[in-house]
Each structure stands twice: as C-alpha cells, then as structure tokens.
Amino acid sequence: MNSKGLQKIFNPRSVAIVGATTKTSKVGYVVLKNLLDSGYEGKIYPINPKYEEVLGLKCYKSVLEIKQKIDCVLIAVPAEAVPQVIKECGEKKVGGIVVLSGGFEEVGRQDLAAQIKEYAKTYDLPIIGPNCLGIYNPYSKIDSIFFPFYKMNRPKPGGISFVTQSGALGSVMLDLAAAYNIGVSKFISYGNATVLNESDLLEFLGNDKKTKTIILYIEGVKDGRRLFNVMKRINKKKPIIVLKAGKEEKGKKAAMSHTGNLAGNYLAYKAAFRQAKVVEAKDVDELFNLMRIFSQPLAKGKRVGVITNGGGLGVLITDAVEKEKLELIEFTKENEQELRAIIPSYANPRNPLDMAADASVEMYQKAIEYYLKNNNIDLIVVAILFQTPTLDERLINVIGEAVEQKKKPIVVVTIGGDYTEAYRKIMESKGIVTFSSPNAAVKTLRKFVEYSYYIRCQINHLCEFY
Amino acid sequence: MNSKGLQKIFNPRSVAIVGATTKTSKVGYVVLKNLLDSGYEGKIYPINPKYEEVLGLKCYKSVLEIKQKIDCVLIAVPAEAVPQVIKECGEKKVGGIVVLSGGFEEVGRQDLAAQIKEYAKTYDLPIIGPNCLGIYNPYSKIDSIFFPFYKMNRPKPGGISFVTQSGALGSVMLDLAAAYNIGVSKFISYGNATVLNESDLLEFLGNDKKTKTIILYIEGVKDGRRLFNVMKRINKKKPIIVLKAGKEEKGKKAAMSHTGNLAGNYLAYKAAFRQAKVVEAKDVDELFNLMRIFSQPLAKGKRVGVITNGGGLGVLITDAVEKEKLELIEFTKENEQELRAIIPSYANPRNPLDMAADASVEMYQKAIEYYLKNNNIDLIVVAILFQTPTLDERLINVIGEAVEQKKKPIVVVTIGGDYTEAYRKIMESKGIVTFSSPNAAVKTLRKFVEYSYYIRCQINHLCEFY
Numbered sequence: 001m002n003s004k005g006l007q008k009i010f011n012p013r014s015v016a017i018v019g020a021t022t023k024t025s026k027v028g029y030v031v032l033k034n035l036l037d038s039g040y041e042g043k044i045y046p047i048n049p050k051y052e053e054v055l056g057l058k059c060y061k062s063v064l065e066i067k068q069k070i071d072c073v074l075i076a077v078p079a080e081a082v083p084q085v086i087k088e089c090g091e092k093k094v095g096g097i098v099v100l101s102g103g104f105e106e107v108g109r110q111d112l113a114a115q116i117k118e119y120a121k122t123y124d125l126p127i128i129g130p131n132c133l134g135i136y137n138p139y140s141k142i143d144s145i146f147f148p149f150y151k152m153n154r155p156k157p158g159g160i161s162f163v164t165q166s167g168a169l170g171s172v173m174l175d176l177a178a179a180y181n182i183g184v185s186k187f188i189s190y191g192n193a194t195v196l197n198e199s200d201l202l203e204f205l206g207n208d209k210k211t212k213t214i215i216l217y218i219e220g221v222k223d224g225r226r227l228f229n230v231m232k233r234i235n236k237k238k239p240i241i242v243l244k245a246g247k248e249e250k251g252k253k254a255a256m257s258h259t260g261n262l263a264g265n266y267l268a269y270k271a272a273f274r275q276a277k278v279v280e281a282k283d284v285d286e287l288f289n290l291m292r293i294f295s296q297p298l299a300k301g302k303r304v305g306v307i308t309n310g311g312g313l314g315v316l317i318t319d320a321v322e323k324e325k326l327e328l329i330e331f332t333k334e335n336e337q338e339l340r341a342i343i344p345s346y347a348n349p350r351n352p353l354d355m356a357a358d359a360s361v362e363m364y365q366k367a368i369e370y371y372l373k374n375n376n377i378d379l380i381v382v383a384i385l386f387q388t389p390t391l392d393e394r395l396i397n398v399i400g401e402a403v404e405q406k407k408k409p410i411v412v413v414t415i416g417g418d419y420t421e422a423y424r425k426i427m428e429s430k431g432i433v434t435f436s437s438p439n440a441a442v443k444t445l446r447k448f449v450e451y452s453y454y455i456r457c458q459i460n461h462l463c464e465f466y
Numbered sequence: 467m468n469s470k471g472l473q474k475i476f477n478p479r480s481v482a483i484v485g486a487t488t489k490t491s492k493v494g495y496v497v498l499k500n501l502l503d504s505g506y507e508g509k510i511y512p513i514n515p516k517y518e519e520v521l522g523l524k525c526y527k528s529v530l531e532i533k534q535k536i537d538c539v540l541i542a543v544p545a546e547a548v549p550q551v552i553k554e555c556g557e558k559k560v561g562g563i564v565v566l567s568g569g570f571e572e573v574g575r576q577d578l579a580a581q582i583k584e585y586a587k588t589y590d591l592p593i594i595g596p597n598c599l600g601i602y603n604p605y606s607k608i609d610s611i612f613f614p615f616y617k618m619n620r621p622k623p624g625g626i627s628f629v630t631q632s633g634a635l636g637s638v639m640l641d642l643a644a645a646y647n648i649g650v651s652k653f654i655s656y657g658n659a660t661v662l663n664e665s666d667l668l669e670f671l672g673n674d675k676k677t678k679t680i681i682l683y684i685e686g687v688k689d690g691r692r693l694f695n696v697m698k699r700i701n702k703k704k705p706i707i708v709l710k711a712g713k714e715e716k717g718k719k720a721a722m723s724h725t726g727n728l729a730g731n732y733l734a735y736k737a738a739f740r741q742a743k744v745v746e747a748k749d750v751d752e753l754f755n756l757m758r759i760f761s762q763p764l765a766k767g768k769r770v771g772v773i774t775n776g777g778g779l780g781v782l783i784t785d786a787v788e789k790e791k792l793e794l795i796e797f798t799k800e801n802e803q804e805l806r807a808i809i810p811s812y813a814n815p816r817n818p819l820d821m822a823a824d825a826s827v828e829m830y831q832k833a834i835e836y837y838l839k840n841n842n843i844d845l846i847v848v849a850i851l852f853q854t855p856t857l858d859e860r861l862i863n864v865i866g867e868a869v870e871q872k873k874k875p876i877v878v879v880t881i882g883g884d885y886t887e888a889y890r891k892i893m894e895s896k897g898i899v900t901f902s903s904p905n906a907a908v909k910t911l912r913k914f915v916e917y918s919y920y921i922r923c924q925i926n927h928l929c930e931f932y
Binding site for chain 1: 614
C-alpha cells in the first residue's frame, strides 16, 4: 500500500475536483462549495472541460493541464469516464485519489472496476472508493462529503476515526458527533474497496497519532484473514469498534447490490471479532454509544455504583447491571453510616443511592466524591432527572470535574425533552459520556469492561472477564 | 373503587393544594405556580395555616374552612401530617385526593399508610399515591407534576395515557412526548399504591373515551391475578404497553426501597404479559417507540417493503427484518419492471429499494405510492438520509399524505444531527412515526405485528403470528 499517498490525501496542500460544476445539486458543486466554505487553506483546482471558471476559480480541462503538484484528486464524474481520469492522474503523478462516483461493481460493471485496479497498479496510486462519500479530516479541513453543511454539521478535531463501507452510516455518525460536539480525527468512507480496502485503511489509522479510537463499519470483506490480523494487532493499542452488516441471507443480497461485495458468513466474522477482542456493536445507536465510552479511563473491575434522584431509573439500571453480569456493590454498615451524613433523612443509604426528587447539586457532589473514593466501586453511573426544581447546571460542572480526575469511568443517564437534551449536549461537549436509556448505558459499560479486562490482562497477566 | 371520584380528580372544577407555600423550591409552590400558569380555569384554593395569601390567592387553614365544594385535593405536606389532612378531606366530602408526599411504606412507615387506608375506606375516598408525581390531564389542565414548565414541557391533548409507579419514568415519557409533540390523554403516577392501585387506574382508563393507548410501568403489584384479568380485558380494546422493573434480585430490592412494594417473580409477570397479549417493552427507549407505533393502522401481515437513499441503512434494516422474523418481500419480474420506471438507471429494483444518494423527493413519492398499492407489502419502512443535497422538507409532506391514508403502517428511519432531528420532530408532530435506529424500528414493528395478529384473530378467527 502506498501509505505516503494516504498521508497526502488527508493533509493535501492541493486538491483537484474532477467534475466540478455550477449545478448546485451535483456532487461536483457541493464538494467544491464545501471546501471553499470550510476554511481549507490549500490550493483548489476545479476540473471540467465545459467551464472556464467555477465558483470564482479558474477551471481546468484535465489534471494534465495543471503545472503544480496535486496531492489529492476528488473524482465526481460518471462511472464510464472514471478510468480515463485515473490514467491521467497516474501520468500526472498525483498523491492519491478519492472516487466518489457510483456505477461500478454494485451494478455489475466489474469491467470498469478492473480498469481502475489496473491503473492503480501501473501508477502505484492509492485510491479510495469508488461509490463512496470519501474523506474528512477536521485538522486539515479536507472534506469530500457531498452533503451541504446546513444539512450535516462537521465535527470538531478529536480522537475518533471512522472506516466505513457505507457512506450513509458514516455520515450519520459524523453528524451525531457534530451535534454532540464530539471530536473526530479521520473519516473514511471507502465504498466498493476496489483498490484500498478496510485493512489498508485500518493500518493507516493504526499509525495515525491523532486517532485514539477506531469505528469500523463493514458489509463484505475480500480478505478476511488479513482483516483479522490487522484488527487484532491494532485493537491492542487503540480500541476498534465494529458494526457488521449483511448478517442475514437477505441482508447479504442487499449488501451485494450496495457495494458489490460478498458479505460472507456472519458467524465466521463474529468468531473473528471475539478472538481479536474487538468491540462489536449491534446497531447504529450502540455504535454511537460505544464510540464515546472510550474517552473514559479503563475500568479496574466490574463493580458498579449508582447515584440517582429518580427511584425508577435506579431500579431499571439495577436490573440492567445484573442482566449484563456486572456487579452492583452492596454497601457495608460503615459505608451506610458515612452515606447517611450526605443524603436526606428519608432516603435509603443503599446502592443504587436514591436521593429522591429534591436531591440538590450539593448532595450529588458529595455522593460522587464518596463513590470516587470508595475502592469497592469501579464504575459510576449517575442518573439524573434534570426536571426536578432543585437541580441546575452547576451539576454539569460537578460531574465534569469528577470526569476530569480520570480515576474511574463515569457515565450519566438522563432522559427528557428539550431542556434535558440541551444539558445532555453541554455535558457531551465537556467530555461527559451520557445516555438516554438505562439499558443502553449498562450494555455499553459491559462491553467497555470486557475491553478493559482484555487490555489489563495484556499488561498484568490477569484474568478473563468471566 | 370510587370511579366518580377519579372523574372529579381528572376534571376538577375546584382544586385545593394542601401545603401551598411561597418557597420556590418546594412542591407546594411549584404545583400552585404550574396550575396558575397552565390556563387551568377552575377554582384554586391554597391551604397552609402559615399564610394569609400565596401567589396572590387567599390561603386557607384547612379544607374544612372552605365553604364551596372541592373536587380535587393535592397534598404536599410532610408524611406525618398527611393522615389528618385526609381525615378532614373525608369530613369535607371532597371528590378525590392525590398525595404527592413521600415517607410512607418505602421507608418503613406502614403505620402512616395504614391510617390513609383506613380513612379512605371510612369516607369512600379515591386516593392516588402517596410518594408520587400525581396526575396530568391536558384537556382539563389539572397538573400536579411538581416540575417547572421550563424544565419539563407538558404535551398537548391526544390519545396516549400513562399509569406509572415511578414518577421519574413517567415524567421523562411525558417530557419526550412534549418534545416530539405527541398528544396525551391522562397521566397517572401512583407511587406506593396505598389505596388506588394499577388495576383500578387501568379500569378507569379502559373507560376513558379519550384514551387510545395505555402505557403501564410497574415495579411491584399486590394483586397480580386482578391485574392480569384487567389487562387482558382492556388490551383487547386498547393496546397496553407495559414496562416491568425490579426483574432481577437486586432490582427487586431497589424497587422495595423505592415504592415499598414487592416486585415478585419476573417470570410469572412475563408469562402473564404473554397470555394477556399485552405488549412488553424492555427499556425506556423501547417504551417510547412502542407508544408511538399504535397511531398506525393494524398490520394485515408481516411482509415488509423498504425504501431508502442510503444503502447501508437498507442493509441494516434488512438484517433486522430477518432477525425479527418479519418477511422482506422479493419483487416479481413484473414488479421490477414497474419499479424501473421510477428509480434512477444505476439503482437496483430490489427490496430494499436503494435509490442512492441523489434520490429526489419525487422518486420517494413514486416509490411510496407504489409500495402502498402493492398488495404483497403489509408494512412500509422509509429510510431517509436527509443530509443529501436532493431532499428537502417536501418529503415530509409526501410521507404525511401517505400516512394519512391509513392504508398500511408506515414508519420512517432517519438518523442525524440538528437538521435531521428538527425534521424528525416535525414529522412526529404530523403523526409520522420515526426512529433513529434501524434495529429499534424493526423491533417495534415486530411487536406491533404481533399485536395486530392478535386483534385480527379476535375478529376473523385467524392465525397465530408464528
């Protein structure tokens, strides 16, 4: 793999957009417009023989007409025209290529795909796609996602990277990250994987210093053995969270007509994920949950402490903790005495600690401090009914300060309408991991604890989770 | 049960608030303030011997001091003082009582609870609570929920009613309903169920003409046999969606210290739910999903048709359909020809129908019309990536018109940040059922199909789902 080329694609000093146009609903327009609006500071070359100028920039007939070096070429022309463009890119010795256009393997045009492969080999060109959304790097501002900003926000720079076979799936994850102000390192939608595949891209992210957590969405994979080895190696350094689609028979057919790849036997994938100890998500919402939990320090054990001002939430979390085979600690007599000094007289000093609907910010603060100090608690779940009159935004700071200590994983469960959702977003933007469902929170913690055990075992030669 | 009293509680011409106060963080203040701000048109009597006046209203020493009839008494005084207040309410012959205060069975004060029961019997008083959030009726504007409006919106009038043992759980559901503009009929948080229990309240809602769907959250139940019979009878007319908490051992203990009720054996509950054919939700988010799906016409079968502009979403939905044992129909050659006239040339006329990222509103419209006409499709899932440049809000009208025909259940799957979420809320307020997760959508449809089969079997002497 030409990984130097991938570096150039993600940090390009110059970008050419083949298929640039003035037609506002076309990919070639939206991508160019986005680059202009994003603050990208490199040189931009629109390419389209039909125009002299597009969006105020001089337009070129082909990449060969440009004298300067080109690091990254984004292609958005009809499938039939793509191979010739790639040939010219090879002759021009560009850094790398992203083919956004569809109309290849997924509709039976293996002939066109073969030509792309051939040119990639001849000219040693790194090519992402075709049939994809391409790339986004908030650090360099390179962005080939052909969705307008007002419809899809772009997230800020951070540590989460994406390798996704589906542009749709990837873009909704990015959009959610932006809405909750969660930072992203690299986004790669790779579509048909005609040249570069998921393993190549994982290798790239494994070496990318800014990437701390990797999200992988796959449908069909050509070389499963290689993917397994790559995942296993990288997952030890950076958690890989994987969502596999095309599990069932009809899902496989749908995958074939989506990106032209065989989805294979899910049981084999599942076994590989387990053996490589990567974290498997079962759905989009779980992917979003798992993606965020890895901002927390690894768990030292599986003993959970719960704090709440809504008894029902406490009961639901307790049920989930037991179902997921985590452990709800029981307080000692001594603990109970210590807790009585914190909580109201009518509340019970038990775990979950239900401080009832008139719990104050100060009570939460004392309870969280107590849970942080208590060495029998490995994970803290703070369930908050923000609707009560006695709580206010100071609670966000209290939790934020607890999270910043990085002593134990802390998560928040809070559910509600506009007011609560606004507070939830503020919390997320401060690095507090929040959930709007007790079960989702605990399921996420369970998978996080499993990964924590795995990593700690590498270091300490300890134990299995079960 | 004194059901005339319940009528009075929910449609009171006069309300007394015992424990009304000027202290802004107290229940007695928030409830009075909310009633004044809500547009409630009946007479309001603050009661507290300490004040001459509260919030501009004359304040009374006790209910006995008031000459006029009182339909509904809301009590927010310390537990010790509650029995005496109830005794006076009995002497005054009020319509009914809601006790908001906590400090009874849940903290071992069975003695106080016994006194409440005794007076309820002596004076034939319907009493909701104690240890609860009480009631809300958007039609009459009666509202005892002691959470300020700016922290928790109240939903508009509609057909969904709640019977919930947990105030927290109930309030987050109401708050979500308000955020998505979903209409509600009656809300009842009943806490310790000292006098009126879940069965009494279900009976009341069974007879309430405005109630179309019933949400039930229970932890512990005293008379399981009666609940089973009541559920079974009412569920045939109006779907009952139940969430049971306190399933696991520690969850049961948490439930006991929450509302002072034994949570019992979950397997027995589960069997009862199955036999009564009520719809069981496994978590808060599933409860929110199931609550909305019953606005759709009952399903005639389990054959699913999917339309999308995001291939990955189509694959994930397909996987879920198969996993949930619904049926993804395969199109005939004839269907395929008909579809080719609608979709772009590069798309495949298959189910899921993936019209790719440049699908237009018009394509969606034609596809939905085709799916509505096709008699082999019982349920329609429309997955939308609103982030693409070619879609706009006209699609909401297209789907709204399809839903209004009430021919088949239609649901939307759409996931994203602020823009998509805004559109999702608009859709919900127009009666379109939306989901932000493919799995959640299909799981909800599965349970909806099961209920549909059950009801259709009653009528047609047909079939079981399996």
